[in-house]
Every structure is written in C-alpha cells, then in structure tokens.
Amino acid sequence: MSARPCLAVTPGEPAGIGPEIVLRLALEHPELDFIAVCDPELMRERARAFDLPVHVHEENEPAAKTGASLACLAVPLAEPAEAGRLSPANAGYVLDTLRLAVERVRTGRASALVTGPVNKAIINSAGTPFSGHTEFLAGLAGVDRVVMMLAAPGLRVALVTTHLPLRDVADAITPVAVEETIRITARDLRNRFGIRKPRLQVLGLNPHAGEGGHLGSEDEAIILPAIERCRADGIDAHGPIPADTAFNPPRLTECDAVVAMYHDQGLPVLKHSGFGEAVNITLGLPFIRTSVDHGTALDIAGRGIADAGSLYTAAAMAESMAAAAR
Numbered sequence: 001m002s003a004r005p006c007l008a009v010t011p012g013e014p015a016g017i018g019p020e021i022v023l024r025l026a027l028e029h030p031e032l033d034f035i036a037v038c039d040p041e042l043m044r045e046r047a048r049a050f051d052l053p054v055h056v057h058e059e060n061e062p063a064a065k066t067g068a069s070l071a072c073l074a075v076p077l078a079e080p081a082e083a084g085r086l087s088p089a090n091a092g093y094v095l096d097t098l099r100l101a102v103e104r105v106r107t108g109r110a111s112a113l114v115t116g117p118v119n120k121a122i123i124n125s126a127g128t129p130f131s132g133h134t135e136f137l138a139g140l141a142g143v144d145r146v147v148m149m150l151a152a153p154g155l156r157v158a159l160v161t162t163h164l165p166l167r168d169v170a171d172a173i174t175p176v177a178v179e180e181t182i183r184i185t186a187r188d189l190r191n192r193f194g195i196r197k198p199r200l201q202v203l204g205l206n207p208h209a210g211e212g213g214h215l216g217s218e219d220e221a222i223i224l225p226a227i228e229r230c231r232a233d234g235i236d237a238h239g240p241i242p243a244d245t246a247f248n249p250p251r252l253t254e255c256d257a258v259v260a261m262y263h264d265q266g267l268p269v270l271k272h273s274g275f276g277e278a279v280n281i282t283l284g285l286p287f288i289r290t291s292v293d294h295g296t297a298l299d300i301a302g303r304g305i306a307d308a309g310s311l312y313t314a315a316a317m318a319e320s321m322a323a324a325a326r
C-alpha cells in the first residue's frame with residue numbers, strides 16, 4: 001500500500017454485480033488507489049469466471065509485478081456466493097465488510113469509503129433491521145441526521161427522508177428534518193464540494209406545493225418556515241417549489257442542488273438524467289462516503305455485462321473530496 005491512505009471499497013452483496021465491477025475498476029483504472037474490503041477468494045473466483053486478468057491478493061501480500069492487481073482486506077464469506085442468488089447466510093458478511101471499512105476510514109488508514117450495492121431485503125430477512133447504507137453509517141458514526149444526496153452531471157438531489165414507506169413520509173416531514181437537511185446540504189456543498197454560496201431549491205411535499213393550503217398543509221406550515229429560518233442565517237434556499245416544475249431545465253441552471261422531500265420524488269428524475277454516471281454521497285458524516293447510483297442488479301450478475309461507470313465516478317469523486325479535505 002502507498003504511504004498516503006487509499007480508498008476503502010466495499011463490493012457489497014456478494015451475489016450481485018458488486019464483485020465484478022470492483023474487479024473492472026482495478027483492471028481499467030490502475031490510477032485509482034484503493035483496497036477492497038471483501039473475501040479475496042470470491043474476487044479470485046469472479047476474476048476467473050469473467051477471464052479478467054486481475055491478480056487478487058491480501059493486503060500484506062505482494063501485488064503483481066506487471067498487470068492489474070486488487071488488494072483485499074480480507075473478510076470471509078459465510079458460504080460461497082453464487083452470482084444472482086441471494087443467501088441470508090452472507091448478510092452478516094456484508095455488514096462486516098462495512099464495519100471494517102468504516103473502521104479503516106475512521107482510524108485514518110483509508111481516505112474515504114466507497115460502497116458497492118447491497119440488497120436491503122436479504123439483510124432484513126437474515127434478522128438485522130437495515131434500511132440502507134445511509135442509515136447504517138449514521139448509526140456507526142453516532143450521528144443523528146445525515147443527508148442522502150445523489151449527484152449526476154448537471155443535477156444534485158438531496159433528500160429530507162430516505163428509506164421510508166410512502167405512508168410514513170408526511171409524518172417525517174418535520175420542521176427539524178427540513179431545516180437540518182437544508183443546513184447539512186448547504187454546509188457540505190461548501191466544505192466538501194467547494195461551492196462558496198450554494199443555491200438550493202427546496203421542493204414542496206404536495207402537488208403544486210399545497211396550492212395555497214388547498215392541497216395539504218405541510219408546504220406552508222412546515223417547509224416554508226424551515227426555509228425562512230435557513231435564509232435568515234444566510235443560506236440561499238428557495239421554496240417550497242412544486243416538484244413537477246422544479247426540474248424544468250431553466251430552473252436547474254439556477255441551483256446547485258434540489259432538496260426533495262422523499263426518495264421517489266427526487267431520485268427518478270436524477271436517475272433518468274444520469275443513470276450510470278451518478279454518485280450517491282452521504283452528507284453530514286464525519287468521513288467521506290460515496291456510492292454507486294444502482295442496486296445489486298441480480299438479473300445480470302455473473303453475465304459480465306455490468307457497467308462499472310458509476311463505481312468509477314464514485315471512487316474518483318471520493319478521491320477528489322479526500323484530496324480537498326487534506
């Protein structure tokens with residue numbers, strides 16, 4: 001390993017496309033300095049299956065003299081993983097890779113965490129309540145509120161609520177949740193992204209941002225006052241803006257991020273505009289975490305056609321954020 005701390009990358013669900021895109025990252029981007037936190041035998045098996053010329057070795061073993069190498073911080077699978085077939089037996093492995101990678105970053109032995117996709121359902125089925133990396137990492141870091149933000153070329157979307165049933169969303173749109181999300185987003189856009197005075201467009205919750213109170217009360221009673229409190233502190237936030245018009249291209253040229261109230265209000269637009277080249281960033285953590293914009297893609301796992309573009313963009317963004325933080 002180089003003297004400067006490298007990225008810690010978790011491939012995520014072993015039955016998904018995570019292992020193969022991490023191998024592609026090692027093969028196609030030798031300029032990236034990273035260690036994969038995973039089972040090295042899984043990576044060797046996938047490298048053989050796809051005929052990828054990547055020498056997989058443990059951290060303390062030598063890299064290949066020529067050609068591509070992948071260094072692994074070893075975490076053993078509970079049972080061999082078959083591409084495309086989830087097993088609850090390996091859910092603990094997935095969480096262990098995350099814990100170990102976070103420990104690396106928090107102790108300064110890695111510069112940032114980059115995560116591959118996990119399957120939330122199988123982790124829950126195995127008996128561990130898990131709604132997503134975002135919430136799990138907030139718990140590990142002991143932080144009450146973090147913000148999920150996805151960034152694609154030309155569009156960033158931050159979310160007030162993350163993985164919640166739609167039925168529970170309106171109750172989670174509280175004055176504190178909206179205000180803290182705006183503040184964290186503005187702060188991290190400044191500190192982590194170097195945007196001196198971030199401009200935020202905050203969406204309403206209801207159609208037409210409540211249509212003057214005739215289509216729901218949250219927009220005027222909760223979201224507007226939260227925006228005003230942030231504005232009073234000099235944050236350039238506007239809204240509540242009706243979600244159906246906020247993403248009109250001319251409007252987007254005037255903002256650095258859209259703050260959406262819930263997952264499926266903001267992310268479909270983001271993924272439509274930039275799937276494959278977008279990055280998921282957790283704002284508000286005491287360390288840098290970026291991730292892919294896609295899931296485990298079990299339907300194509302093991303077929304050798306998974307696109308590693310989002311993983312590469314996530315790693316490159318984590319590197320530049322880490323460099324800026326030095």
Ligand SMILES: NC(=O)C1=CN([C@@H]2O[C@H](COP(=O)(O)OP(=O)(O)OC[C@H]3O[C@@H](n4cnc5c(N)ncnc54)[C@H](O)[C@@H]3O)[C@@H](O)[C@H]2O)C=CC1
Nearest residue numbers: 116117118119120121291292294295296297299300306307
């Ligand atoms: N960062 C994370 O850990 C994320 C995890 N997930 C999880 O992934 C699981 C599956 O979610 P889905 O909704 O099916 O979304 P998905 O992103 O896994 O798949 C949606 C479609 O996109 C395709 N696709 C996804 N990534 C691709 C890639 N890199 N290259 C080529 N094609 C790709 C898939 O083959 C599929 O047809 C769920 O359990 C979900 O919770 C979903 C999003 C992010």
Ligand SMILES: NCC(=O)COP(=O)(O)O
Nearest residue numbers: 132133134135267280291
């Ligand atoms: N749709 C994005 C997503 O679900 C990723 O969640 P997380 O695992 O990064 O919290």
